[in-house]
Amino acid sequence: MATTPENLREYTRVSRRCRLTLLERRKLASPLSLPDTMWLCHTRSVPKNLSRTAHVAIPVDVVADIDKLVGKRSRSAFLTELAQREIKIRRQREALRESAGAWKSGDHPELAQGSAAWIRQIRARDNRRFEELERRRDGE
Numbered sequence: 001m002a003t004t005p006e007n008l009r010e011y012t013r014v015s016r017r018c019r020l021t022l023l024e025r026r027k028l029a030s031p032l033s034l035p036d037t038m039w040l041c042h043t044r045s046v047p048k049n050l051s052r053t054a055h056v057a058i059p060v061d062v063v064a065d066i067d068k069l070v071g072k073r074s075r076s077a078f079l080t081e082l083a084q085r086e087i088k089i090r091r092q093r094e095a096l097r098e099s100a101g102a103w104k105s106g107d108h109p110e111l112a113q114g115s116a117a118w119i120r121q122i123r124a125r126d127n128r129r130f131e132e133l134e135r136r137r138d139g140e
Contacts, residue, residue: 056079063075066078066079
């Protein structure tokens, strides 16, 4: 049987579910003449989070402490979280090192008395503006 747009629409609709009963596969595969391998949904055959096993030597006492904290079945997740956090921190430090000297005091004279004084000044200005708006509203 020839492949028609209706058959293709049905194939697309069903294949999005990623799970087909044997009856659905036979019903759709026959008119479309598709091999069974076409019915593998990529989200089921390829893991979303690819991972790789790595051999890492860790002292026995450290492993024991990890097991006490998170249990034997959660070592990988624990170590992965720690590694991701450390990578993030090191990248941030590197970015700070690279951007050192980008801030020049001459470009920001408003901070000559310090950032705390500048913030107090801005907040006071906002308070004065708010009070002015309140007076106008009450006067109307």
